[in-house]
Amino acid sequence: MSTLDIAHELCLAERQIISIEENKPHHFPSPTLKLVCVKKYAKALDLKISDVILHTDHMSLS
Structure with a gap:
């Protein structure tokens, strides 16, 4: 999947x-x-x- 394809799928640039x-x-x-x-x-x-962001213990990850 290209970056453009995933960008369109997620409504991002x-x-x-x-x-x-x-x-x-x-x-x-x-x-x-x-x-x-x-x-x-x-x-x-x-x-x-x-697995993507380290040290996530203080973040809301839901």
Whole structure:
């Protein structure tokens, strides 16, 4: 699946998917919104968020 395909599936911009993959803060108006998008992306890839983000004990991961 291409970055453009997954971006369309998640209603995100391709640059946001690339930013998530490269762990860069760009293209998101806030860290909170980026976290929401990372969660959506992980779910779409059938990954556990705890496997994607380390030190998640203090975050809401639902």
